[in-house]
Amino acid sequence: MIGLAKSAEWLREARIGAKLMTFGVCYATWIVLSGRFDAFHLMLGVVSSAIVSMTSSELLFPDVKYANLPRMVLRFFLYIPWLLYQVFLANLHLLYLTFHPRMKEQIDPQIVTFQSRLEGDMALLIFANSITLTPGTVTIYVSVLKKFTVHAIDDPSARALPGRMEEKIEHIFA
Amino acid sequence: MENAFIYTGIFLCVLMLLPLYRAVFGPTVLDRLIGANAIGSKTTALLIMIGLIYQRVDMFVDIALAYATLNFIAVLATSRYFQKRKGLYKE
Amino acid sequence: MGVISFVLLLGGLVFYAGGSVGIIRFPDVYSRLHPAGKLDTMGLFMTMSGMALYVLSDWSISALLTALKIMLIVVFIFITSPTATHAMADAGMRAGLVHWSRK
Structure with missing residues (x-):
């Protein structure tokens, strides 16, 4: 029980939800803008969206709770x-x-x-x-x-x- | 339908003359900025129309996106610059 | 499909014309910001949706991507146009420009 509470706390601290949402938005934009569906371009999109969502997820979702x-x-x-x-x-x-x-x-x-x-x-x-x-x-x-x-x-x-x-x-x- | 795009584009170009008047003769700097911004927002639509006329929309849509970004940054930078300057009233 | 996109194009042109005439006719900077910020955004929204519908009318994956890109431009303009308007109004306010009022 304590472990569960702790992991929920950790999830909120690390802003996993906000990062995942930012990653989704970035990756959708990437696919629309690039328009190529081979493995190389899709992997490039994953890498750059991951970097952007790790560094600047505060810009899109500033201070929101993970749950709602x-x-x-x-x-x-x-x-x-x-x-x-x-x-x-x-x-x-x-x-x-x-x-x-x-x-x-x-x-x-x-x-x-x-x-x-x-x-x-x-x-x-x-x-x-x-x-x-x-x-x-x-x-x-x-x-x-x-x-x-x-x-x-x-x-x-x-x-x-x-x-x-x-x-x-x-x-x-x- | 291509004819419709051609006439719409010509009409937009004629409409651009009105903000151009404001951009050339506007009494203050901000009036000129408003005119330039309005011309830029019309050009974004005009670029897509040119793409449809030449049937190369997939190429022109990227140019339009870049133009919209450029227009926004130019307006933002210019207005941040002129808010620190005196003489906005009369030139 | 062609008829709908033509009507949207025509409506957008009406809003664009309103914006351009408003920029000429209104009496001072702050009131000129109203047509520049609102009518131009609406005109762009309507013309762009009309053209996106026209692109979608012969259906393929690349046409869908192009229509999505056009709608991306619309979303971008809907975020940035109020911001640019706000920046210009703020510049006028900080420089001490007095607004026109009916006396």
Whole structure:
């Protein structure tokens, strides 16, 4: 029993799960980019992906627990279609603003600051990039204390912050 | 279908003139940077179209990927450089 | 298949046109970042998906690899385009550029 706990502890220390996931991502990219399926090129891919995943697995999966990593990745892939739909809606809104003849009366640029309650670098990165891609808002700065500075193009998009997107991302990393 | 790609490419080239105006006459450095970035993102799509017209997509797709990377790094490096400079207001 | 990819191509061109006109029409740096960061990304996504579908229409392994590479470019742009936009906005903020507002 103690041995089992110890080995679980060791697995978490050595970040085996994160390394394996990084290796999978690297190797899939390698196969797509190389496009050759003979043994030599596949072995080269194994060697270089192993080196990359050993040295820099912290970049892709910074500080996650070993146990809930697959669930997190699954939830992230479920988040992407919703994000695409939101991006599409936001783009239609911006397209309407762009071709409006009296555009300068429609827009009302303002800078909004708000405090986020997300935890972890990866969550903050996904949230900031999602804000930039969706409703009329561009992230300008994220401080260390998780304070977001956001430029909003008009009033409704400024009032919609932080909104449901933060809940969704919190749900990914729950 | 090849004709559709040719006309789409020509339309994209015409569209590139508008960010080019911003890149040449933009009042601040950042305006020029935005124009250059927009031209780069259109060129990435245009490269794939050229590949489809010449029926060598497998070759042009690598060039497009390299161009997208180069465009991103150029924008990032230039904006990091100009945030330390004075005179961003009026040149 | 050809019809779907043609419609996607046309939709992408509309978004690209919106992005280019927006870069000309909006009044200051920060608001120009909105069309540059969002509409161009969406236009690239739609044109690239249309072209990937067109490549896939005569089915083979190498066509599948090429379509996957095109979608890899799309994923790359979806990660890097907000980052580049954020870098430009941050540069303007640090240099003390005041944003345009309706008075």
